[in-house]
Amino acid sequence: MPATESLSYFLDRPGGAFTPARGPIPLPGPGEILLRTRRTSVCQSDVVIQRVGLPRIREWPAVILHEVSATVEAVGEGVTKFAPGDLVGLGCDIPCGDRTCIYCGDEGTGDWTSCPNTQATGHEFPGFARSHAVLPDWFVDLGPIVKFPSGFNPDHACQLEPLACTLEGMTRVNNCIENRVVVLIGAGAQSTYALQCARAMGARKIILVNRGAARLDRVLIDFGDDRVVGVRWDDAVVERVFAECRPFNEPHFVMMNAPCREGYELSVKLLGYGTVLDAHAGVKGAGGKPRIAQEVDLNNDIHYKLQCYQATHGSSMHGIRLAHSLLAEGKLPLLDRMTRPDERFRPDQILEAINRAADPDSLKVIIDWD
Numbered sequence: 049m050p051a052t053e054s055l056s057y058f059l060d061r062p063g064g065a066f067t068p069a070r071g072p073i074p075l076p077g078p079g080e081i082l083l084r085t086r087r088t089s090v091c092q093s094d095v096v097i098q099r100v101g102l103p104r105i106r107e108w109p110a111v112i113l114h115e116v117s118a119t120v121e122a123v124g125e126g127v128t129k130f131a132p133g134d135l136v137g138l139g140c141d142i143p144c145g146d147r148t149c150i151y152c153g154d155e156g157t158g159d160w161t162s163c164p165n166t167q168a169t170g171h172e173f174p175g176f177a178r179s180h181a182v183l184p185d186w187f188v189d190l191g192p193i194v195k196f197p198s199g200f201n202p203d204h205a206c207q208l209e210p211l212a213c214t215l216e217g218m219t220r221v222n223n224c225i226e227n228r229v230v231v232l233i234g235a236g237a238q239s240t241y242a243l244q245c246a247r248a249m250g251a252r253k254i255i256l257v258n259r260g261a262a263r264l265d266r267v268l269i270d271f272g273d274d275r276v277v278g279v280r281w282d283d284a285v286v287e288r289v290f291a292e293c294r295p296f297n298e299p300h301f302v303m304m305n306a307p308c309r310e311g312y313e314l315s316v317k318l319l320g321y322g323t324v325l326d327a328h329a330g331v332k333g334a335g336g337k338p339r340i341a342q343e344v345d346l347n348n349d350i351h352y353k354l355q356c357y358q359a360t361h362g363s364s365m366h367g368i369r370l371a372h373s374l375l376a377e378g379k380l381p382l383l384d385r386m387t388r389p390d391e392r393f394r395p396d397q398i399l400e401a402i403n404r405a406a407d408p409d410s411l412k413v414i415i416d417w418d
């Protein structure tokens with residue numbers, strides 16, 4: 049039976065609870081579309097927001113959650129890109145809404161996160177802890193929303209956004225994954241997505257580095273193949289990673305997915321000839337973002353050794369399109385293994401879902417709105 053009212057869950061304050069609110073189902077105006085939420089998956093940033101808040105969220109109570117798949121329920125006048133019944137996936141970073149903006153507008157570069165007024169779903173823009181949402185025309189026309197083939201699994205579509213962020217990092221520099229040696233530091237959700245993408249993109253070898261043996265083993269068993277090896281992050285980690293790179297002397301790509309200073313200290317020790325370092329995980333704590341200094345020889349290391357230090361923030365249409373094609377073409381067949389049976393929740397269990405996502409053994413928690 050179709051819903052007759054909409055349901056939103058408001059997080060009252062950092063550290064607080066989710067309170068449901070019912071209301072009429074909104075109608076899309078010209079250029080707008082009405083979405084019905086199908087799945088939301090929980091990002092580690094949602095865990096942080098629920099526990100301690102985020103300066104970017106200025107208004108409380110707040111509607112959080114940004115990893116979402118939804119069905120288009122109705123389209124406003126003039127919308128041709130979508131039709132009722134379409135399954136869509138959404139990104140988190142979105143245009144600022146100013147259609148004349150040089151980053152986000154109709155003639156813009158699409159580098160939304162470079163815009164001084166950048167906004168994100170579940171931050172400045174309301175998230176998807178709600179059964180229905182109307183997207184404004186600029187979101188529909190310019191924003192990160194893509195349609196999946198009919199019958200596509202909404203569990204997979206809701207993971208578009210974390211996959212897009214991973215793929216932005218893996219493709220900002222060309223030719224560093226296919227037929228190359230890839231090192232992933234940390235064995236959390238971001239590295240597990242990167243591992244699956246690297247396999248799909250034809251990496252020659254993938255070396256997964258993690259402190260804890262239990263998590264490392266789980267990811268190797270569930271997502272590994274004969275091209276994937278695990279290395280424990282202990283005192284001998286640098287020598288053992290280099291040994292695994294043979295017959296090469298060094299990895300071609302190092303993705304730093306452990307949000308800690310030690311992760312960066314390790315990552316720079318792994319750089320050799322031609323290595324690309326993707327500084328994927330930022331480090332921040334109660335004291336803000338610490339300075340993590342590194343001396344770089346621009347002539348010997350950068351020019352002559354072709355080392356590259358790079359990073360991406362969030363995702364643009366580039367990453368969204370890549371994630372969409374890997375998903376839609378069935379190139380990520382192990383995705384369901386990210387979510388164990390005890391990592392699925394109902395919408396009235398958002399707090400339980402977030403608490404489960406904070407467990408050290410959790411990879412991807414999904415909230416099912418159907």
Ligand SMILES: [Zn+2]
Pocket residue numbers: 091092093114115140209210
């Ligand atoms: Zn996310």
Ligand SMILES: [Zn+2]
Pocket residue numbers: 143144145146149150151152153163164165166
């Ligand atoms: Zn802008």
